[in-house]
Amino acid sequence: MTETLFRDDAYLRSSPATIVAVTPEGGIVLDRTVLYAQGGGQPGDAGRIVRQGGLAIAVANTIYGPDRSTIVHLTAAGSAVPSPGEQVTVELDWEKRLPRMRVHTALHLLSVVLPYPVTGGSVGEGEGRLDFDIQEAGLDKTDITEKLQALVDRDAPVSFRWITDEELDANPGLVKTMSVKPPRGSGRVRLVEIEGIDLQPCGGTHVRRTGEVGTVVVSDIEKKGKQNRRVRIKLV
Numbered sequence: 001m002t003e004t005l006f007r008d009d010a011y012l013r014s015s016p017a018t019i020v021a022v023t024p025e026g027g028i029v030l031d032r033t034v035l036y037a038q039g040g041g042q043p044g045d046a047g048r049i050v051r052q053g054g055l056a057i058a059v060a061n062t063i064y065g066p067d068r069s070t071i072v073h074l075t076a077a078g079s080a081v082p083s084p085g086e087q088v089t090v091e092l093d094w095e096k097r098l099p100r101m102r103v104h105t106a107l108h109l110l111s112v113v114l115p116y117p118v119t120g121g122s123v124g125e126g127e128g129r130l131d132f133d134i135q136e137a138g139l140d141k142t143d144i145t146e147k148l149q150a151l152v153d154r155d156a157p158v159s160f161r162w163i164t165d166e167e168l169d170a171n172p173g174l175v176k177t178m179s180v181k182p183p184r185g186s187g188r189v190r191l192v193e194i195e196g197i198d199l200q201p202c203g204g205t206h207v208r209r210t211g212e213v214g215t216v217v218v219s220d221i222e223k224k225g226k227q228n229r230r231v232r233i234k235l236v
């Protein structure tokens, strides 16, 4: 089992860790990591695994293992292969991660500006999107941008807490994303709260205050079928 340090502190950029296993493909499993594993529409992090002596192994992407209890750090072909038990330092590519945290948090705000069921979404590089289950056309880019930026500018604190599966079942209205159910099985679910604005289950990485999103605009609104609108945002 890999301890998910990024979930308790999204700003943590490095940590000591121990190599637990190396997959046949050269993927490295650690006992703990600061690298977000791809999921929930957010890409896996890049970074480095630094060995004692200072030699670094580049991590191109981070994914869950087959049973989702471990996290696998994917390295380039030909990388050095460490041994289980080896003590290392795992380092996050923060320059890549921070814009993803800003976009991800902005998508929470977008789901408040457009309070419709969400059928999908993703975080890209400096941009992201949500798909809404709505029929009506006439969504206005400028209008949504203004409302979104107004929420950003409230500089509301973003925090999280854990609840039990039973508490979530008792409050089904918390789940906005129909296609991405909150992860089950661990007996607890992480609720992310943007004070006075939004509360929903989410396992992603967020900024600490909405003001850190910066300037964001709606870049595109696409019709995806009769009952679906895709709204794209980007950082500027």
Ligand SMILES: [Zn+2]
Residues within 6 Å of the ligand: 104, 105, 108, 192, 202, 203, 204, 205, 206
């Ligand atoms: Zn989130």
